Amino acid sequence: GEQEYYSAILPLSTTGLPDGDYTILLELTDWANSTASDSWPISIDKTVPSVQWATSPSYNKSLFDHRQEVSWSSSEPVIYEFTVDGEQIIQGLGESGLWPFQLSETGIHELCLYAVDETQNRTNSNYFIECRTMELNSTIYDTLVIANWNGGIVSSEEVIAKVQLGPDQIIRWSEERSDGFNLVIPSSVTEDVIFVLREGENKFTLEVDSLNETDIYHLAVVRDTISPAISIEERVNRTSTLSNTRIIQGICERGANVLVWSEIDSSALICPSSGMFSVEIDIVGTPGEHDVHVISSDFANNEASSMVTVLKQDWPEWAIDDARDMGPMLGWFSLAGLIVAVCTLLLTRRIFAKEGGTSEVEEDPVLKMYQGV
DSSP states (O other), rough: OOOOOOOOOOOOOOOTOOOOOEEEEEEEOOTTTTTEEEEEEEEEEEEEEEEEEESHHHHHHHEOEOOOOOOEEEEEEEEEEEEEEEEEEEEEEEEEEEEEOOOOOSEEEEEEEEEOOTTTTSOOEEEEEEEEEEEEEEGGGGGGEHHHHHHSEEEEEEEHHHHHOOOOEEEEETTTTTTOEEEESSSSSSEEEEOOOSSSSEEEEEEEEEEEEEEEEEEEEEEEOOOOBBBEEEEOOGGGGOOOOEEEEEOOTTTEEEEEESSSSEEEEHHHHHHHHEEEEOOSSSSEEEEEEEEEEEETOOOEEEEEEEEEEEHHHHHHHHTTTTTTHHHHHHHHHHHHHHHHHHHHHHHHHHTTTOHHHHHHHHHHHHHHH
16 A cells, blocks of 8 residues: 655764764664664764964064964864955855955954865854954154255255155155146055155155045245355555454355465354355465455355455565555655765765865754754
8 A cells, every 4th residue: 555654853862972074874663663774974073173373473462464364174074254344355165364464553452363174065064264453553654854944945956855665665755836746656564755856946845645535735845056155355554464363344245154274374154134244264374475265155055256366475575565655654765864964965965075175064954954053
């Protein structure tokens, strides 16, 4: 007749059985001693997979770069999944792996690795899960711009700014009088940015990426290639050529450095707001011409120089020149000449008088005047 089929659930305890492959044998006997049997293989796996994983570059709970790699290995084949802040980065099947990934911002991040062996979809599946809270410190991406020329004056054709920035970041800069940006892709965490200058004021905007932020720097510098104004002359009077100390004066650029020097003396000063200077300089006491020099440098290190020649005289030479120039020495020389002439005349007349045997000289009115008679 027709057979009736029954179903039954038979409990199977694996307590005490080590992990491994087994064969289940089922034998059935009915009321008429009819028998049936069947067998099938079964694997027992009650061991959670042992998984090791690490991120790099990192140490403990600190990440050192937004560009990371996660490496892992398992004691047996597993289905795995790796997530960052709940977002799946990669999944697959295997016993080991190495994957690169990137973080988009600094701060605290949660990194999780999930792995399950072949017991997946079983009520008592063996799975591994570990989450780590790690930090990508924002100070890694702190930026710094070193430009000691900023706000100053230079004479060079270009200036250099040294930029410190985080790993794998980009620099952009623009000049106030031009459209568009210049892109700089650094080769390290320190990069030199070169700015070509125009005459006059130059203004630049420098943008430095710091992962999820951008730091903006404003730089300015004045290019000055014009030499400072400078002139030099001696302040003279009637007797100045007799002196070893001379007064040197001239025109200069306000605020510029000024140096005046001779063979034996020098004087340094800052050009006053009046734009004129005056100093005392000693010269060599030897009669003749002597050079006095001046040099001036401005804030941009532009230089200009000049020179004046001064005359040193001894007294006889000076007296002759003074008389030639109708100075007081002319009167003294004239008086001395008159006295010499009168004395010569008197002496001559006295000689002639003695030879003639007369005393005419004594009656001479000119002689009386000089003798006080």
